[in-house]
Amino acid sequence: xxxxxxxxxxxxxxxxxxxxxxxxxxxxxxxxxxxxxxxxxxxxxxxxxxxxxxxxxxxxxxxxxxxxxxxxxxxxxxxxxxxxxxxxxxxxxxxxxxxxxxxxxxxxxxxxxxxxxxxxxxxxxxxxxxxxxxxxxxxxxxxxxxxxxxxxxxxxxxxxxxxxxxxxxxxxxxxxxxxxxxxxxxxxxxxxxxxxxxxxxxxxxxxxxxxxxxxxxxxxxxxxxxxxxxxxxxxxxxxxxxxxxxxxxxxxxxxxxxxxxxxxxxxxxxxxxxxxxxxxxxxxxxxxxxxxxxxxxxxxxxxxxxxxxxxxxxxxxxxxxxxxxxxxxxxxxxxxxxxxxxxxxxxxxxx
Numbered sequence: 263x264x265x266x267x268x269x270x271x272x273x274x275x276x277x278x279x280x281x282x283x284x285x286x287x288x289x290x291x292x293x294x295x296x297x298x299x300x301x302x303x304x305x306x307x308x309x310x311x312x313x314x315x316x317x318x319x320x321x322x323x324x325x326x327x328x329x330x331x332x333x334x335x336x337x338x339x340x341x342x343x344x345x346x347x348x349x350x351x352x353x354x355x356x357x358x359x360x361x362x363x364x365x366x367x368x369x370x371x372x373x374x375x376x377x378x379x380x381x382x383x384x385x386x387x388x389x390x391x392x393x394x395x396x397x398x399x400x401x402x403x404x405x406x407x408x409x410x411x412x413x414x415x416x417x418x419x420x421x422x423x424x425x426x427x428x429x430x431x432x433x434x435x436x437x438x439x440x441x442x443x444x445x446x447x448x449x450x451x452x453x454x455x456x457x458x459x460x461x462x463x464x465x466x467x468x469x470x471x472x473x474x475x476x477x478x479x480x481x482x483x484x485x486x487x488x489x490x491x492x493x494x495x496x497x498x499x500x501x502x503x504x505x506x507x508x509x510x511x512x513x514x515x516x517x518x519x520x521x522x523x524x525x526x527x528x529x530x531x532x533x534x535x536x537x538x539x540x541x542x543x544x545x546x547x548x549x550x551x552x553x554x555x556x557x558x559x560x561x562x563x564x565x566x567x568x569x570x571x572x573x574x575x576x577x578x579x580x581x582x583x584x585x586x587x588x589x590x591x592x593x594x595x596x597x598x599x600x601x602x603x604x605x606x607x608x609x610x611x612x613x
Contacts, residue, residue: 263313263447265392268401269359270294270304271369274429275377277384286377288387293366304388307433312392312404315438316447320456323479323544331458333443334473344453349472353441353455356391357401365391372405379468385409386431397448405439407465408432435460439470479547483540488517490536494528524578530566537562553580574611 271293336347359365369389388406414430443454499506551558570581
């Protein structure tokens, strides 16, 4: 994935002190165009990095909010267009800049906004515009932050051996923003951007005040279950009835509990109906069950297809069907089992 860099502004951020009293300043070192970039040391430093950033995998609905790479989307008030979002306008002005001075001026706005975040570290901040010319003329904006490396030394000569290097930077653990997000090679989602910040500090999220992030899988599933149960309530109980009020209070309490238990509320068909849009949106959505001490892991799409749940004599039964077995490297006598018929197993369960 070869990007052609059109403009690049290089800044150095210095932070002295700590907390609210910290002094944060930046220096603009240079703004380059396409020709001057090719002969710049930055070319060797950044070669291949934009491709890595663009190809970096990101889950549309991550497992937790703490993942390092996220998809963000610009928020707008109902009835308003994308250009009502200040963060979108910031990136858009960089995309249409037609001179070195204009690009530098707009890049400085990025740096000033970034400086207002809390607890940032010193380092190099690079704002650049590039095109993936093989596919289209669509310009992409990248904001790259490299923190200063501590205790870096370079080898000099036989006498002094090493020399301490001030303000050393590396692309390792480099934080980045890419706009627009590229879900597939050459595509551009103008409503979305991709951020990557490997540290626990969420500088980019603080800097991008008018960007929100896609729901985690947990929140998405919970919202879908609540929506389905509210529909179940409206179809089952009379409005303002005592039963309906109790069910509404129940689902609210359920949504705020951390411990998950079998609720025994819906039929299998209702569970499949509630699961359908979730599986369609994310086919690899996991399904995790724990029956007493036994962990069962599969996909939500496996429910009712190859994972079946029943109840007999007050005890839960999970039936799992498949084509073949595999065991881990630890040997087990179970590997030598000649499986009994399902009919005989059910007879034993009934006893």
